[in-house]
Amino acid sequence: MSPRQLLASLATVGLMALFGYGVWAVLGTLQSKANHVVDPVQAQALLALPGTLYVAQDGSLYSLQGLHFSKLNTPPGDWVQVAPAPGGDLLAVSKGNGYSDVYLLGPTGQVIRTLLQESSPSYFANHFAYYPRVSANGQTLFYAWNWIDPYANYNVDFEVLSVPFANPGARATVWSLSNLYYQGGDVEPLPLANGGLIYAKYFNSTSGNGAEYSELAYVTSPGAEPQYLTTPAQNCSEPSLNPQGTEMAMICTNNQLQTSTLEVASWNGSTLGPLTELSPGPMAAMPTWSPNGQSLVFMNVPQRSLPFQLYWIPKAASSKPGAAQQVTQSLALTATSAPVWYP
Amino acid sequence: MAAGTRPRRRRAGLSTHHSSFAWGRHPALLAFLVLVGFAVSGVSGAVAYFLPAVTTALHVTGQKTTGNGGKATHPGAQGTGTPPPPGQPFTVLLLGSDNDTKFSPNHVLTQTMILVRVDPATHHAVMLSIPRDLWVPLSTGGSAKIDAAYSYGGAAAAIQTVENNFNVTVNYWAWIGLGGLVGLVDQLGGVDLISQMPILDVQYPYDLTGGNPYANQRIAILPGPQRLNGVNALTYVRSRHGDILEDIARGQKQQELLVDIKDSAKQMNLADIPRIASALGGEVRTSLSLSQISSVAALARDFSNGDVTQIVMLGNDYTGGTIGGQSVLIPTWPAINSLIAQNFPAG
Numbered sequence A: 001m002s003p004r005q006l007l008a009s010l011a012t013v014g015l016m017a018l019f020g021y022g023v024w025a026v027l028g029t030l031q032s033k034a035n036h037v038v039d040p041v042q043a044q045a046l047l048a049l050p051g052t053l054y055v056a057q058d059g060s061l062y063s064l065q066g067l068h069f070s071k072l073n074t075p076p077g078d079w080v081q082v083a084p085a086p087g088g089d090l091l092a093v094s095k096g097n098g099y100s101d102v103y104l105l106g107p108t109g110q111v112i113r114t115l116l117q118e119s120s121p122s123y124f125a126n127h128f129a130y131y132p133r134v135s136a137n138g139q140t141l142f143y144a145w146n147w148i149d150p151y152a153n154y155n156v157d158f159e160v161l162s163v164p165f166a167n168p169g170a171r172a173t174v175w176s177l178s179n180l181y182y183q184g185g186d187v188e189p190l191p192l193a194n195g196g197l198i199y200a201k202y203f204n205s206t207s208g209n210g211a212e213y214s215e216l217a218y219v220t221s222p223g224a225e226p227q228y229l230t231t232p233a234q235n236c237s238e239p240s241l242n243p244q245g246t247e248m249a250m251i252c253t254n255n256q257l258q259t260s261t262l263e264v265a266s267w268n269g270s271t272l273g274p275l276t277e278l279s280p281g282p283m284a285a286m287p288t289w290s291p292n293g294q295s296l297v298f299m300n301v302p303q304r305s306l307p308f309q310l311y312w313i314p315k316a317a318s319s320k321p322g323a324a325q326q327v328t329q330s331l332a333l334t335a336t337s338a339p340v341w342y343p
Numbered sequence B: 001m002a003a004g005t006r007p008r009r010r011r012a013g014l015s016t017h018h019s020s021f022a023w024g025r026h027p028a029l030l031a032f033l034v035l036v037g038f039a040v041s042g043v044s045g046a047v048a049y050f051l052p053a054v055t056t057a058l059h060v061t062g063q064k065t066t067g068n069g070g071k072a073t074h075p076g077a078q079g080t081g082t083p084p085p086p087g088q089p090f091t092v093l094l095l096g097s098d099n100d101t102k103f104s105p106n107h108v109l110t111q112t113m114i115l116v117r118v119d120p121a122t123h124h125a126v127m128l129s130i131p132r133d134l135w136v137p138l139s140t141g142g143s144a145k146i147d148a149a150y151s152y153g154g155a156a157a158a159i160q161t162v163e164n165n166f167n168v169t170v171n172y173w174a175w176i177g178l179g180g181l182v183g184l185v186d187q188l189g190g191v192d193l194i195s196q197m198p199i200l201d202v203q204y205p206y207d208l209t210g211g212n213p214y215a216n217q218r219i220a221i222l223p224g225p226q227r228l229n230g231v232n233a234l235t236y237v238r239s240r241h242g243d244i245l246e247d248i249a250r251g252q253k254q255q256e257l258l259v260d261i262k263d264s265a266k267q268m269n270l271a272d273i274p275r276i277a278s279a280l281g282g283e284v285r286t287s288l289s290l291s292q293i294s295s296v297a298a299l300a301r302d303f304s305n306g307d308v309t310q311i312v313m314l315g316n317d318y319t320g321g322t323i324g325g326q327s328v329l330i331p332t333w334p335a336i337n338s339l340i341a342q343n344f345p346a347g
Helices: A003-029 B027-060 B146-166 B178-187 B230-238 B247-265 B270-280 B290-302 B333-343
Strands: A044-057 A060-071 A078-084 A090-095 A100-105 A111-116 A129-134 A140-146 A158-164 A185-191 A197-204 A212-219 A236-241 A247-252 A261-266 A276-279 A285-289 A296-300 A309-313 A340-342 B090-097 B112-119 B124-129 B135-137 B143-145 B172-177 B191-195 B199-205 B216-221 B224-228 B284-286 B308-312 B318-323 B326-331
Touching (some): A044 A078, A044 A309, A060 A078, A111 A140, A140 A185, A236 A285, A247 A285, A276 A296, A276 A309, A285 A340, A285 B224, B027 B284, B090 B146, B112 B146, B124 B247, B124 B333, B135 B326, B146 B172, B178 B230, B178 B247, B178 B270, B191 B247, B224 B230, B247 B308, B308 B333
Parallel strands (some): A158 A185, B090 B172
Antiparallel strands (some): A044 A060, A100 A111, A129 A140, A140 A158, A185 A197, B191 B224
């Protein structure tokens, strides 16, 4: 065999080996892309919404302006549930191991001050604080907090509390009474301009079938007997009121198994009108109204089993709302965190 | 050696008569051999890619139903997991265990027992969660909570005990441990579900990530639609403290998760198998063979969620009691037999 032939043979064998490696590598690239998720800063929104939106993904908070996301400069941590605060600042929850704290952040994510510090060296003195909301006058901080029954450690339901926003270390006011023995809980406080409060009250039916459901509850003062705005069959939660205070969006299951829809109803300050479906889901979550109250955004999945994306519904408060439009793709937004929408 | 000259030495091995085959005169043969070489190389690449999956699959699938199955007490009870005729309805017993270091690996309880009947002809499936605290005669002798059957006699005893008590024939079984469930969900990219309740538990086992199987941790799964990773999905189906239905509620959530896993698995393809198989490790075992699994997976792809009936036993099906200091559920057999006859017909 001449050197040329030897060289050709070696080159051929090399190519064969390369081909084998190529097959191995190509098979790797054929893995499912359906669940492919990117960091929001590497993504671009599908449509530009006016103003600035804030969302959470994988323990970080992001702002969306136009088509582009920016990551907020929060300290390291597991950040969720960003919410509006006076003066364009933000509330946010930082999750720890067995507790969660609430912070006041600047618009770029820097910590202004700790509002609720719920970690403790004593195991049973740790608490979870979630769903922070500031009252319309900016004076009061509402949140859901898990109490611990000293006589039954299993009884750790959420209840809705409030503290002065300027002095969150003050003694908390108890707005809702938890379900005492069985799990359930009161979450998602929505402070009203009239001083009242709407929240989602979760029940565990004691009728024997153990049905689990939630109702929107309305109270005019702390600890008052709640007036229920929705029925157990509607199974509604995650209320959001438009800035005008006239339309309420919410998430309901209407007795469907593992399917949630986006609904809207008129609100006159004490009662809800009939519910109208804005989106059939299949997993609609956390509606938030636009600053002008005309449209809203919410979380949903493009199809069951895919990660949550942001969706927008134009003219949501009108008699002829537009169809839901997908705003993001390839993200995995935290669906238990309502977006914030600033002008 | 002068520059430009070429060595003309012949190497002994290349100068023999037999090796002086003139390839240039046989281009077709040469091309054929080159093609064969590329084909072998390509197949080798594919084998290298799928080898971990095949190795794992061969290790975990097609498991014999071994163990002390004990006595069958009715004609349909085989205790062997015998496959049905092709195209006929079949029943799978899904078993899940807290297999942390509190337990000897070969003697774990099956806190999760879900009987699944699949009818390929009607595209309908029924899932029935069997409460772990149900007090029943075990096929291996004596009476105990039904979750103990597996610890006394492995899959054979679990199957035989279910067959004896529920008058059904179990064709296949599958067992999964804590880590297997976490790995499976993570490899699927997570599952979407709607938590119907805030799940708060201050005495949730800290056994999976905490290093101490007897330690507790405080957990919170918020209510509403959300996407859960493996650890949170396990928390969702495992926490029971404070729920009025306790273990029964856990069964409901486990069934929801199974449906979610089915949905997520629809997004997967053949190239995902090695990654998923390596994540499952030794945390999954089943009597289903590889070919049977692929048939079931193909069948599941065509199932919509409306085709799946989810059943848990409720208050009419048992009464609470205490036996030997243990809190148990004493079966109300007429109600359970009616439930089984309705949803798990023979044949």
